[in-house]
Amino acid sequence: MKLNATFLAAALSLAPANMEEIKAGQMAQSKASSSGVKDYARTLVQDHQQADKQVLAMADKMHVDMKKNMEMGDMDHSKMDHSKMDHSQMSGMDQDKMKQHQAKMDEMQKLSGKEFDRAFLSMMVDGHDHVIQMVNTAQSNAKGDLKAMLDHMLPTLERHKQMAQDLMQKLGDTASAK
Template sequence: MKKLTISSLIAFMLVTGFGCNSNKSNSENSTDNTSASGTASDSSGMTSSDTTASSTMNATPTNQSANDFMLKAASGGMMEVELGKMAQEKGSNADVKAFGQKMVEDHGKANAELKTLAAAKNVTLPVDLIAEHQKHVDAMKAMSGADFDKHYMSMMVDDHKKDIAEFEKATQNEDAEVKGFASKTLPVLKMHLDMAQKANAKVSK
């Protein structure tokens, strides 16, 4: 009888001990799952926040002077391309025609870069020339041959001097991207001025 009682007591202790361990294990598993769930939730929240922050950083606003520069540079670039095409058709001098082709190539490339920059800053560029630039295009539509050569090259000298002054000013702008675009384009404009002056010296005689 005593043996039976002792055996029963041992069996009871084993069962009770196992139950405690089981409850402890279940409790730990529950805590771990809760912790993992919280971690996943936190991670998800951070990802959403990071995405929002990244989106905000990409939307870089521009200042008014940078905005004005882009608008005028866009119209000026379109005028250069349009007149360049006209020079290849109406010009009679080989240097004038070559200069016109250079304008189409270089300003076409610069116009595309400026369009990309403006889009990144939510700046809407003009699709038509401003009055100042349209006036030059209209005046030269009625010209051809030597008259066109003289007027075009003289205008290109004056125009590129103005462009260089505006782009040099833009290299000091607070907007880093606009400043970079102006700095990159400025040497090309100076090269154009040198070409224009040489061609103008030939056709103005």
């Protein structure tokens, strides 16, 4: 299969996004006070691990060495061919966004109870909103296997966002009921 810039841009955005969702979900599994939030976090981890496997399998199929093109989420722009790349897709998980995410994770580490639950769910709504936009952008230029992969991922991402919103509403309802 021929490497294309759309795939490279999508992979370099989705792989770190998956890693970040997995890390956040793992943190929430241990820190969340609500069983609903813990269950949601478990679902997130499982789904994003599966999505990560799909991205890596597609990269392997297209002979893309993901480790060469990124190191633990840091994009090494010096090794990439930008000549045919749609930079609007690359903006997905750039270094600034990743630093913001890490800062939120550090702040959440200090929280506990319902305060943690709310911060985690808020981060998941915002994060999934961002990734959904990335996938929609990538879909507009995608073909073949890449389009099929993105088409498969989108409903899961939308479900994750909706689940977080529903849990936030439940947390808000229980807080106001007291």
